[in-house]
Amino acid sequence: MHKCGACGRFISPTEGVRCSGAKCGEAYYHSKCVGVKGKVMQGWRCPECKKNIARDNKAETPVRGAGSQVDLECSHYSAGTPDSPVLTQQPALADYREPASVSLSTDNRTGTTGQLLSDNPPVYQLILDELRVVREELTCFRKHMEEELATLKGSVSGYSERIDTLEKKVESLEQRACDSTRVDSVIAELRQQLEDRDQELLANDIEISHLPEVNSENPTHVVLTISQKLGVKLDERDIVSAERVGRRQLNAASPGGPTVIRPRPIVVRLTRRSLRDDLLKSARVRRGATTADLDMAGPAQRFYINERLTKSNRQLFRQARDAAGQAGWRFVWTKHGRILACCKPGDPTKRIRSETDIQALFVSPISLANESA
Template sequence: MPGAKCGGCGRFISTLEGAKCGKCQMVYHRVCVGVPTKANVALNWRCPECKKNVVRDNRPDTPVRGSIQSPTKEAEEDPAAEATSTPSNFGASSRAEVSTVELSPVTGSDLGQIMKELRALREDIHMFRREMEVEMAELKSTLGTCNTRIDSLEARVDVLEMQASSVSATSVDRVVEELRRELNDRDQDLLSNDIEVSNLPEHKAENTAHIVLAIGRKLGVAIEGRDIVSAERVGGRQLNVSGPTGATEARPRVVVVRLARRDLRDQLLTSARVRRGATTADLDLPGPAQRFYLNERLTKTNRQLFRRVRDAANLHGWRFVWTKQGRILARRTPADRTQRIRTEEDLSRIFGSANDTA
């Protein structure tokens, strides 16, 4: 009978502990109904609920039932006394009969059954108490573990808060500035094969690659078409007013050239420094001949910084400001030490504060 519950205590019953009623088919623990553990349960065995509903017979050991009681011995021996009894005595005897009917005696077998049930109930209570004590001990152990982990987490949070409070805004700004500097250096490395040619007259349907080849021949550097990865004008068109008529003409945009080899770029830059003052003559460009310039291609950050360095150098009388391999260099006189400028702090340190440099 697996999965059945006891009709008395409501707990699940195993096969060896159960006793099945032959009338109502309810299942009980042997302990709950007072059946010995090793005794065989008869097929016509009745549970306590069915036993109390069995109609009593007239055997001598049958309890007094709630029916009209037989006359007492005194009434049988003295019928005259019964006849001459007053109404008040009659009412008293009636009340006595009613109380006798309600208080039926309990037999020894029923009392023993009740005692057995009480003992079984006490054992169940003790078992439940032991189970609760075990569960409470496990719960206390779990709570202790949780408290320990919470304490460790609070300690770690306190350490992190102390570390966060100790880090000042200045140190954070320093780290951010260092990261920006590293990103700028990486971007500059990507432009190591590029040059910029400025102040070249611009016209429609021009061939920038052909212009670069002509510049190479003019500077004495042998450049072939396969050495040019790309050549194009970049930036937006700029307009300026020139001439007495007040007409507006476009300022030529910069030609950005990417070469296949870095040594070829270095040769062009070196030749441009040697032949300083080269013009657009013999380059098949429209308009009068004018001077053009070759420089390294810089990132936006380095280009802005280079412009500020040149302005500060002109203001403080520094004679030499140039770029090499993407680095900005400056020197007051040929005998002085070369200064490398990477950030605004370097600019302020070398040329003074921002107000003095402006």
């Protein structure tokens, strides 16, 4: 007969199991005390001997859990009678589960309330503290973002006003640019009106060109002589003024002394426009008159009587004559200070007031294309 190593009661060899560990010295245990069912394998050890076996670092060596007090395969003592403690088996690893919740009620056996909460705060309390801190940070961040958004809205509003102002200025400039064309046309029209008025002031003037120029000549006497030759009766009282105008051109290289290369024209202002018209009409009738009967030195040469034009109209008349000759127009003349042109007899008369009219009349699209090429 042997005593059980767990409960201390006698046991027969056929009723118990024997431990092969060195510490127990081949002690016997009740099968119920050590939780053994069925046939026991050879070399079986009790829980106390088994937990004292030296462990190695091999991969197949089981690792003890951090929170376990004994090995899962070892047994531990449960509450029993003071005199006969009962050895029970620890549940297997597959059957082990964490408690679902921590009870805050009073323990019926010990009479303590929330000993775990008082000693170690639970995880959810730490989580709540962290969430509270995060909430405060989010609140501060939200306030900061609201302030930034308010500032951004103010800036956007200011920029929007400035953009509106710039758009109005751009529209104003575009309007002014569109109006500039009108302004240019108005300016051109005003210039033309001033030119017409200046030409109107010369309505009583005539210009006699290609008359030999000599020293100490009397332009008034020359004009009276020309009028008698043309058959127009003039008196000195009908002549307001008569003089040569322009710059004198001399040939300094002449062997006989400086001579006039081209004589200056004589400008005559009459008292009445009718006298001017009579002189011009008679000059056209007697076209080809020369200085043979004017008592002037030198060989006889043709002279011309025309209306007096302003500087701008004189240049425009010269350009019109050159362009008409290139375009094949036969007639270009002036009447009452106006420049007129006609291609051939019977064609309508065209008035020329600017260079644009010259381009439109005499310069064809084909010639413009050839010049651009």
